[in-house]
Amino acid sequence: MKFSVLGPAGTFADAAAQKYLSLHPIDNIELDYHDTFDQVYQAVTPDGLGLLPLENQLDGFVLATLQRLQVADITEIGEVTVPVNFGLAGKVNHLIDIKRIYVQFKTEGQCQKLLTQLPNAQIITTSSNMISVEKLRDGQQGDAAIMPQSQLEETDFPFKLANVADQTDNNTRFIVFKKQPAMLENPTQPAEDETASFKSALFITPPTEEVGVLYQILSYFAKTHLNLVTIMSMPTRQKIGIYSFYIEISGTLKQKQILFETLQRMADVYTIHPLGIYAL
Structure with a gap:
């Protein structure tokens, strides 16, 4: 497996x-x-x-x-x-000597305070923090990379700087x-502790964009006392102005059947793309 x-x-x-x-x-x-x-x-x-x-x-x-x-x-x-925390290593002697820096695309947003100190350095985005490390190893004088703090301790580059994330509690x-489709039906399971917590994730797509559409979607959950912990809008890519809403819901296992019944009602109006439900 x-x-x-x-x-x-x-x-x-x-x-x-x-x-x-x-x-x-x-x-x-x-x-x-x-x-x-x-x-x-x-x-x-x-x-x-x-x-x-x-x-x-x-x-x-x-x-x-x-x-x-x-x-x-x-x-x-x-x-x-x-x-997660990050360190900086480079083939330089001082921070201001960095001419090119390799940074994973999501890491960049977590290390802005450091990067603003390097206005003249070329930022090269990578798909992985470890690929940033490899690029630095294969690079030239003046190169640097942001990497996991644990990897910084294992490198032997001439310049190192620890704890470069914007804050340490990250x-x-x-x-x-x-890889199997999630269902809108509540699966039969052995007896569960109904006081235990669950989380469920899904996408909801309205058929059209209209005034109050998000309010209408959220009202289903409010009426059944289901707790929304996340909501994000995502373009459907089919038409400008039509969005899917990524939603995460939490509750106790006692409320799980209520969630499925609510989603089944909503499926008569909206496109529901469930992503599963799991215990926390």
Whole structure:
């Protein structure tokens, strides 16, 4: 059984996968590393798992993941949050000597205070923090890279600077998923602790854009006392002005049947793309 994640080994995704497996042990599972979000998704087998970053504390939701979830037939089975911090290493003697810096696309938004100190440095965006490290190793004098703090301690570049994120208490949330469509019916399961908490994620797309459409959508959840913890608008790409709403809902397992009944009613009016429900 394969567990597909962004790689190579040493990334925050790798740390998240390791943490998930420590909390939810699975026999005979192998970590399967890939360079891009699409490669991770495509690599997930019917009996395997995938993991993608969803939200960073400093830089918000990961657009590339939301775009994939918007059209993907997957079922989320859990989430895991890991602390993230960054260091800077370079083939320079001083910070002002940096001429080119490699930065993973989501890392850039978490290290703005540092990057504003380098107005003359060329920022080269990468798809992975570990690819930034590789680019630096293969680079030339004047190059630098932002990398996971843990990797900084293992490098031997002449210049190092620790803790370069905009704040030290920074975390990233990852989702774990199976490659099978989530359902709008409440699956039959063994007896559950009804006081335990769940989270559910989905996309809701109205047929047209009209005054009050978001209010109408939210009223379904308000009337049933379901707690919305996240709402994000995403273009459908079919027509300007028509948006899907990415929504996360939390509650107790006692409310799970209420959630499914609510979504089934909403499906008569809106396009519902469920992404799964899982215990917290």
